[in-house]
Amino acid sequence: MTEALLRIENVSVRFGGLVALDSVTLEVAPGSIQAVIGPNGAGKSTLLNVITGLYTASGGSILFRGERIDGRTPHAITRRGIARTFQNTELFGEMTALENVMISLDRFYAYGGVTAAWQGRHYRQIETSARDEARELLALVGLAGDENEAAATLPFGKQRRLEIARALATRPGLLLLDEPAAGLRAAEIDALNRILLDLRAQRQISILVIDHVMPLVMAISDRIAVLNFGRKIAEGTPDAVRRSPDVIAAYLGEKAAHAVGS
Ligand SMILES: Nc1ncnc2c1ncn2[C@@H]1O[C@H](COP(=O)(O)OP(=O)(O)OP(=O)(O)O)[C@@H](O)[C@H]1O
Ligand SMILES: [Mg+2]
Secondary structure, three states, X not given: OOOOOEEEEEEEEEEOOEEEEEEEEEEEOOOOEEEEEOOOOOOHHHHHHHHOOOOOOOEEEEEEOOEEOOOOOHHHHHHHOEEEOOOOOOOOOOOEHXXXXXXXXXXXXXXXXXXXXHHOOOHHHHHHHHHHHHHHHHHHOOOHHHOOOXXXXXXXXXXXXXXXXXXXXXXXXXXXXXXXXXXXXXXXXXXXXXXXXXXXXHHOOEEEEEEOOOHHHHOOOOEEEEEEOOEEEEEEOHHHHHHOHHHHHHHOOOOHHHHHOO
């Protein structure tokens, strides 16, 4: 059996008396696109926050490439190769698309061991290579023609993709996306799905994508896990999950048929 790229084992997260994640076990296989869906408040964002070290697990363990990452800082976890986007876009609005990506590259270079020597004579070289790399990442997400646009002036769908380019600037092996399709029109979702499939094919990036409803992730996911009230209530292929009575029941009260795509 191939070792999981990411393994979350019996992870719980508590906020006072509230159990946001209740002993959740989940794996992301290398090269796969794994989705997590669930109704509002199910614990989806909490899951990404605990993986990336923003929240502390009250129990369980998280392994990335076979090594424990729970308890490490967000910074250390990024360095190990996990990048993410947030549910609400967090771009620097007045900076250009290119600058937004370059800033994340800069951080990478800075903590990647670039010493003062580099910053003097070789600074221009570094800047040029950062610019080239940022351009390449923008092209990957279909923003080649938008590099000089201020992030805030880009249409929402493009802002979402810019966030992905910025996440890629840290050269992740695993990309975590928190509701990347929220608020997008159907054509934009198709474009996003193609980008995610290309990322996996061309850059061997594995993806853990969260969504509120299922049809959005069905088209691209190998497996879907379903959270409800902090517990994993189902997992399997998109087709199997869609037919699960537990999943349909979890979405009752919020337009079940639409949510699970039947
Ligand atoms: N920092 C926090 N402090 C206290 N409670 C929190 C915190 N973060 C999340 N929660 C609670 O944990 C539960 C799970 O929240 P979470 O944001 O993970 O849900 P979600 O599945 O992402 O929902 P949505 O679809 O609305 O984004 C909710 O009851 C939420 O109020
Ligand atoms: Mg959320």
